[in-house]
Amino acid sequence: MTLTQQHGLGPSRARVLALLEKSAEPLSVGQVAVDLGVHKNSARFHLDALAEVGYARRAAAAPKTQGRPPLLYSATSEAPSMGNVHLLELVNLLLTEVLAESEDSASIGERAGRRWGAALADPTTPADRVTDDLTTHLAERGFGIRREGEDLCFTRCPFRNAIDPARLPIVCAIHQGLLDGYMDASAGAWVADPITIGPQVCVTRFHTAAV
Structure with a gap:
């Protein structure tokens, strides 16, 4: 299909x-x-x-x-992403046929996300620009983003309506890994809290890492 x-x-x-x-x-x-x-x-x-x-x-x-x-x-935020349709279909296939077959699919997805985030990060970015640059990277990848103080709200996910709902937890684990990997590889010593998954909007909070 x-x-x-x-x-x-x-x-x-x-x-x-x-x-x-x-x-x-x-x-x-x-x-x-x-x-x-x-x-x-x-x-x-x-x-x-x-x-x-x-x-x-x-x-x-x-x-x-x-x-x-x-x-x-x-x-609207409910619309399925029509950009790169063939890539979304490929992602759906890989999630279904590869990751979903593993007993530890969420952990595998999070590790993959960490590598993805680390590859996007620039360790030379000044600390006060790290979260802004991450927000830009996310927006370029199809996420709807709204900043509310230290909270980062995902108002649109390019996968929410394009992926089999049963596979969304794996996608969310990948995105959590992306945030964590990006922060770990950046020089700003920032941490992203676990993403709170909502029916319409998902939220994470940025804060400085404990010394």
Whole structure:
């Protein structure tokens, strides 16, 4: 089963969602139609369908002239990631056929995550920039990130809706390892608390390591 089949999205609707996910700003029906080379009615049909299932958010644009302002659409945190679909399918396969067969899959995943995090870290980064640089790395890899003081909130995970739910604990272990490996390899002596997994938002807290 492909990722688009798993989420009930045909090729056309998946293209619309992929466009929303790549855009830094909400898009109008007209913009989507032009970018994808389709009729406005077709673009509106797919956008409204995505909104109905919670994968897109629609809101009226700020009025600039008289008349009804256009609706703007953006991808929600519930939307499955449509970027690099083949890679997500490969990850799902590896989690199912390789890691899940191990009795210690979470520990294996965490160790792999630590190596990943260590490879991303730059030991020469000043201590006061370590957490900011880590946040940038996470955002570049498809995570929605919000900082609230020392808390780091994951408002979107690129795997939450793209991976078999039974395999998500392994993915979470990998991500915990990524945080720990990054901090261990950095010069800032920071520590990331265990990730608190929530139904919509996951949270970890940064603090300096005890001497």
